[in-house]
Amino acid sequence: MGGYVVTGSASGIGAAVCERLVSDGERVVGLDRQDADIVADLSTESGRRGAVSQILSAFPDGLDGLVCCAGIGGTSPRVELIPEVNFFGSVALVEGLADALAQRHGAVVLVSSNSAPQPSDDAYIEALIAGDHAAMAARLSAVSGHAAYSGSKQALARWMRHKAPDYARRGVRLNAVAPGYTRTAMTAETENHPEYGPAIKEFLASIPLGRAGETKDMANAIGFLLSGEAAFVSGSLLYVDGGHDAMFRPDSI
Numbered sequence: 001m002g003g004y005v006v007t008g009s010a011s012g013i014g015a016a017v018c019e020r021l022v023s024d025g026e027r028v029v030g031l032d033r034q035d036a037d038i039v040a041d042l043s044t045e046s047g048r049r050g051a052v053s054q055i056l057s058a059f060p061d062g063l064d065g066l067v068c069c070a071g072i073g074g075t076s077p078r079v080e081l082i083p084e085v086n087f088f089g090s091v092a093l094v095e096g097l098a099d100a101l102a103q104r105h106g107a108v109v110l111v112s113s114n115s116a117p118q119p120s121d122d123a124y125i126e127a128l129i130a131g132d133h134a135a136m137a138a139r140l141s142a143v144s145g146h147a148a149y150s151g152s153k154q155a156l157a158r159w160m161r162h163k164a165p166d167y168a169r170r171g172v173r174l175n176a177v178a179p180g181y182t183r184t185a186m187t188a189e190t191e192n193h194p195e196y197g198p199a200i201k202e203f204l205a206s207i208p209l210g211r212a213g214e215t216k217d218m219a220n221a222i223g224f225l226l227s228g229e230a231a232f233v234s235g236s237l238l239y240v241d242g243g244h245d246a247m248f249r250p251d252s253i
């Protein structure tokens, strides 16, 4: 029996993805650092290894899909966790589960962000894509929390595009979503932040579709990318942001 794994299942977008898949009648195993079917810490190498082995035990017949939602926001006081969870915590799961996904011609959806195109630090991003921990850590001290976040999300989207052709040849579709501002525990932190809060309110007022995203908007887009309706979609980054990226970067495709 196959099924789906969703990381970051205890909260926000991950919880909404689980709800949607369960309502579609799918078997779903949630993974989080608490309140989940599989409790694992994706910020460490040993936590990631343990997560992969628990998932493989739960899915001996292979996986239909993997959704990597677990993430840390740019206001985290522990900046080093941002690349560890957002980038390495996603990539290690895709790589560790590649055979199980190929077994059932599965689909992967990575959760990037519409902040991915924002200026960050090129050396930091390149080190992430290359999987070079030491080079990444050396750059990180010069990078702000926000740039560490947007850079981790850019690296994730670019890594997905680098790898999508090889995975596709094995029958596995890799895609990503780039959510815009979505009200969850993560954004509540930013909205209430003394430094960023006022700017966030102004930012929200500028979303072309006139509202912040809801977790259900993200779950719908992710559900589509996982489904047979997206059978020919591979290597795509889908902006789910009320038109914000088009407003900021109309000439980037």
Ligand code: NAI
Residues within 6 Å of the ligand: 007, 008, 009, 010, 011, 012, 013, 014, 031, 032, 033, 034, 040, 041, 042, 043, 044, 068, 069, 070, 071, 072, 073, 085, 086, 111, 112, 113, 114, 178, 179, 180, 181, 182, 183, 184, 185, 186, 187
């Ligand atoms: P959230 O804070 O509600 O959920 C994130 C989940 O990740 C939590 O359940 C948390 O426990 C889990 N997590 C964090 N560190 C972990 C670790 N070390 N090991 C295992 N699990 C861990 O956040 P939200 O908003 O649902 O975010 C989901 C994803 O969407 C994140 O990757 C985030 O960067 C991304 N995103 C969110 C946006 C938003 O506006 N909410 C916008 C763009 C992207």
